[in-house]
Amino acid sequence: MSTKLNEERAREQLIDLAAEFYDQFAGGEIPHMTLPTRTKSNIEYDPDSGVWVYGDRTSTRSANSVRGARKLLKAVYTIEFLADQLDQGRSSTLRELYYLSESWDNEEAHFSDQDESNQMIEDLEIVSEVTREDFHMRPEESGATLMGPLKLREQTRRGEREIHCQKDVGEGGYQIPNNPDTIEFLDADIDFVLCVETGGMRDRLIENGFDEQYNCLVVHLKGQPARATRRITKRLHDELDLPVVVFCDGDPWSYRIYGSVAYGSIKSAHLSEHLATPEARYVGIQPSDIVEYDLPTDPLADSDINALESELTDPRFQTDYWEEQIELQLDIGKKAEQQSLAANGLDFVTETYLPERLDQMGVL
Amino acid sequence: MSTKLNEERAREQLIDLAAEFYDQFAGGEIPHMTLPTRTKSNIEYDPDSGVWVYGDRTSTRSANSVRGARKLLKAVYTIEFLADQLDQGRSSTLRELYYLSESWDNEEAHFSDQDESNQMIEDLEIVSEVTREDFHMRPEESGATLMGPLKLREQTRRGEREIHCQKDVGEGGYQIPNNPDTIEFLDADIDFVLCVETGGMRDRLIENGFDEQYNCLVVHLKGQPARATRRITKRLHDELDLPVVVFCDGDPWSYRIYGSVAYGSIKSAHLSEHLATPEARYVGIQPSDIVEYDLPTDPLADSDINALESELTDPRFQTDYWEEQIELQLDIGKKAEQQSLAANGLDFVTETYLPERLDQMGVL
Numbered sequence: 001m002s003t004k005l006n007e008e009r010a011r012e013q014l015i016d017l018a019a020e021f022y023d024q025f026a027g028g029e030i031p032h033m034t035l036p037t038r039t040k041s042n043i044e045y046d047p048d049s050g051v052w053v054y055g056d057r058t059s060t061r062s063a064n065s066v067r068g069a070r071k072l073l074k075a076v077y078t079i080e081f082l083a084d085q086l087d088q089g090r091s092s093t094l095r096e097l098y099y100l101s102e103s104w105d106n107e108e109a110h111f112s113d114q115d116e117s118n119q120m121i122e123d124l125e126i127v128s129e130v131t132r133e134d135f136h137m138r139p140e141e142s143g144a145t146l147m148g149p150l151k152l153r154e155q156t157r158r159g160e161r162e163i164h165c166q167k168d169v170g171e172g173g174y175q176i177p178n179n180p181d182t183i184e185f186l187d188a189d190i191d192f193v194l195c196v197e198t199g200g201m202r203d204r205l206i207e208n209g210f211d212e213q214y215n216c217l218v219v220h221l222k223g224q225p226a227r228a229t230r231r232i233t234k235r236l237h238d239e240l241d242l243p244v245v246v247f248c249d250g251d252p253w254s255y256r257i258y259g260s261v262a263y264g265s266i267k268s269a270h271l272s273e274h275l276a277t278p279e280a281r282y283v284g285i286q287p288s289d290i291v292e293y294d295l296p297t298d299p300l301a302d303s304d305i306n307a308l309e310s311e312l313t314d315p316r317f318q319t320d321y322w323e324e325q326i327e328l329q330l331d332i333g334k335k336a337e338q339q340s341l342a343a344n345g346l347d348f349v350t351e352t353y354l355p356e357r358l359d360q361m362g363v364l
Numbered sequence: 365m366s367t368k369l370n371e372e373r374a375r376e377q378l379i380d381l382a383a384e385f386y387d388q389f390a391g392g393e394i395p396h397m398t399l400p401t402r403t404k405s406n407i408e409y410d411p412d413s414g415v416w417v418y419g420d421r422t423s424t425r426s427a428n429s430v431r432g433a434r435k436l437l438k439a440v441y442t443i444e445f446l447a448d449q450l451d452q453g454r455s456s457t458l459r460e461l462y463y464l465s466e467s468w469d470n471e472e473a474h475f476s477d478q479d480e481s482n483q484m485i486e487d488l489e490i491v492s493e494v495t496r497e498d499f500h501m502r503p504e505e506s507g508a509t510l511m512g513p514l515k516l517r518e519q520t521r522r523g524e525r526e527i528h529c530q531k532d533v534g535e536g537g538y539q540i541p542n543n544p545d546t547i548e549f550l551d552a553d554i555d556f557v558l559c560v561e562t563g564g565m566r567d568r569l570i571e572n573g574f575d576e577q578y579n580c581l582v583v584h585l586k587g588q589p590a591r592a593t594r595r596i597t598k599r600l601h602d603e604l605d606l607p608v609v610v611f612c613d614g615d616p617w618s619y620r621i622y623g624s625v626a627y628g629s630i631k632s633a634h635l636s637e638h639l640a641t642p643e644a645r646y647v648g649i650q651p652s653d654i655v656e657y658d659l660p661t662d663p664l665a666d667s668d669i670n671a672l673e674s675e676l677t678d679p680r681f682q683t684d685y686w687e688e689q690i691e692l693q694l695d696i697g698k699k700a701e702q703q704s705l706a707a708n709g710l711d712f713v714t715e716t717y718l719p720e721r722l723d724q725m726g727v728l
Contacts, residue, residue: 090571090710093564095564095706096568096710099706100709102707103707103709143508156534158576161532163532167525169525171518172542174536175534175537175539178536200460203457207521339463342456342464343463343464344467346454346460
C-alpha cells in the first residue's frame with residue numbers, strides 16, 4: 001500500500017526534524033527552523049511544473065526570543081503527537097489538535113487559538129515535505145462528490161470498498177473521502193472531467209444525464225474546493241490522462257476557485273505540485289458569455305471590482321485570456337451565476353451552452 | 365411507488381388552486397389567497413402532534429391592489445411551471461425557478477429576487493398542503509450523510525440502488541438525496557439514531573467505530589440541517605421506532621439546531637408534522653457538561669447572550685430542562701464546542717462522555 005509507505009515516511013521526516021533541533025542544541029547553535037515567506041509577492045511561476053510555488057524569500061523561527069522559543073516548543077510537542085498518532089494508525093482533525101494541546105503537560109506548549117495550530121501544521125508540512133493528510137490530520141469534510149463512469153476502490157479503516165460512481169451510488173453521488181490517496185482507480189470510461197462550483201448546477205447536469213451522454217465525470221467543487229477535491233482532480237488528470245474543465249459562476253470569487261484548482265493557492269503553494277492541475281481549463285461563465293448569451297446579471301459590487309483589480313495583478317491570472325475577460329467584466333460592470341443559464345430553459349446548459357463551449361475548447 | 369402518487373396529488377392540488385382563482389373570478393369575487401401569518405408570535409404548540417405549528421392569525425394576498433394582483437399573477441405562472449414540471453417528470457432548484465421566470469412572456473410575472481420566488485414556493489406549499497419536494501423543487505444539496513447498520517433502497521432517476529450504509533460506502537458515508545422519500549428502509553440493525561452537528565465530530569465517531577460498537581446510525585447534520593436531513597431523521601424515528609438523540613456544540617446556535625430537528629422551525633412550521641421529530645432528545649454539549657467535565661471554553665459574545673435570552677422566550681425552549689441549562693450558561697458566561705472534549709484525549713467522547721450521557725438518558 002502506498003498509503004502505508006507514506007505514513008512511514010511521514011513519521012521518519014517528523015522525527016528527523018526533531019533530531020535536527022537536537023543536533024543544533026548539541027552543536028552549540030540556537031535551534032531554529034527556516035520557512036519560505038508566505039505572501040503573494042513571494043509566489044512565482046515554476047515553468048517545469050506549470051504551477052505557482054514559493055519564491056526565495058524565507059523567514060526563520062528561532063529560539064533566540066521567548067516568542068520564537070515557544071513556537072519551537074509547540075512544534076516539538078506537535079511532532080510528538082503526530083508521530084504517536086501515526087504509530088497507532090489514528091487520525092484527528094485540526095480542531096481536535098487545538099483542543100488536545102490543552103492536555104499537554106507544559107502549559108507554554110498550549111496553542112492560544114486554532115489559527116496558531118493550523119499554521120503549525122502548515123509549517124511542518126513545508127519543512128518536512130509531507131502533506132497534512134499523511135500526518136493523518138483531517139479537515140472538516142467538505143461533502144464534495146463524484147458522479148460519472150468511474151469504478152474505484154477505496155481503502156477504508158474497515159476494509160476495501162469497490163464503488164462505481166454511477167451504478168453503486170444514490171443521486172447524491174460518491175462522497176470524496178478526506179484523504180483521496182486511499183482511492184485506486186479501477187476502471188474508467190471517461191472522456192473528460194467537469195468540475196462544477198454549485199450544487200444546483202451539479203444536480204442539473206445529473207438530472208439531464210450529462211455525465212451519461214458525454215461520458216464525463218462530474219466533480220462537485222462545493223464552492224472553494226477542499227484539498228481532497230483538488231487532489232482527486234489532479235490524480236484523475238495525471239493518472240487517467242483526462243482533460244479537466246472547470247465550470248463556475250461568472251464573478252471574481254469563482255475565478256479564484258478556478259485558480260486554486262489550476263494553479264494552487266497562496267496558502268498551500270508548498271503543495272501546488274500535489275494539488276494543482278495546471279492543464280485545467282475554464283469553461284465559464286465567462287464575461288464574454290454574459291454578452292453573447294444575454295444572461296440575467298447582477299451589477300458588480302465594490303468588493304467585486306476590488307477583487308477583479310487584484311486579480312489583474314495576481315501572477316496566476318496574467319495571461320491574455322484572463323486580462324481580456326477581466327477587463328471586459330470591469331467594462332460591462334456585471335456578473336452572472338451558472339444557474340442564470342436557466343433563463344433560457346432548464347436544458348439550455350446541457351443542450352446548448354456546454355456543448356458549444358466544449359467544442360470551442362476542443363474538448364468534444 | 366408512493367413517490368409517484370405524491371406527484372399526482374401535488375399536480376392536482378396545484379390545479380385545484382388555480383381553479384379556485386377562476387371560480388372566484390367567475391363568482392364576481394376579487395381573487396385572493398389566505399395564509400397563516402408567519403412570525404414567532406403566531407407559532408404554537410400542538411399537543412396532538414407534539415410539534416410547533418402556525419396559530420390562528422392569517423394574512424390575505426388579494427388582487428384588490430396592484431401589488432397583490434402581481435403576486436397572484438406570479439402564483440399562477442409558478443403553478444403552471446410546476447404542473448408542467450411534474451407532468452414531464454423533471455425537477456429544478458429554487459434558484460433556477462427565479463432565473464426561469466425571466467423567460468415568462470408576461471414581464472409583470474418575473475420575480476424581482478430569489479427571496480420572492482422562495483417565498484412563493486413556501487406559500488404554495490402551505491395553501492396546497494404539498495411539500496416542495498413533491499413539487500420537485502430542489503434545494504442546494506447539503507452534503508449531509510448517513511453511516512451505520514442500515515440497508516436502504518433509493519429510487520433514482522436511473523433505477524433502484526440498494527446500499528448498505530456501512531458496507532457499500534466509503535469513509536465519507538451515504539449521501540442523503542434531496543428528496544429522501546425516494547428511500548425505502550430494507551434492513552436495520554440499529555439501536556438508536558445519533559445526529560451530529562459537526563463534520564469533525566462525525567469523523568471522530570466513525571474513526572472510533574462508535575456506530576459499530578453501539579449499533580447506531582450516525583446522521584451528519586452539517587450545521588443547521590437541511591430539510592432532507594430532518595425528514596430522513598423523522599422517518600427513521602417513525603418507521604423504525606428508533607430513539608433519536610442530537611449531539612451539538614454547547615452554544616445557543618446549536619440549541620436552535622436541536623430545536624429545528626425536534627420541534628421544527630418558524631420558517632417551515634407548516635411542515636413540522638412532516639419534518640420534526642418531537643421525541644428527539646438533546647445529548648449535549650450541555651452547559652452543565654462545561655462545568656462537570658471542565659471543558660475548554662470561549663466567553664459568550666454579546667450575540668450569544670442575546671440569542672440565549674431570545675431562546676428563553678421561544679415557545680420551543682419553555683421547559684424546565686432548557687430554562688435551567690440556559691440560565692446556567694448565562695450565569696457561567698461560557699460556551700464549548702463538541703470537539704473541546706478532545707482536551708481529555710481523542711477517545712474521551714466515545715469511551716466516556718457519550719456512554720455516560722446516553723446511559724443517564726436511558727438510551728443505552
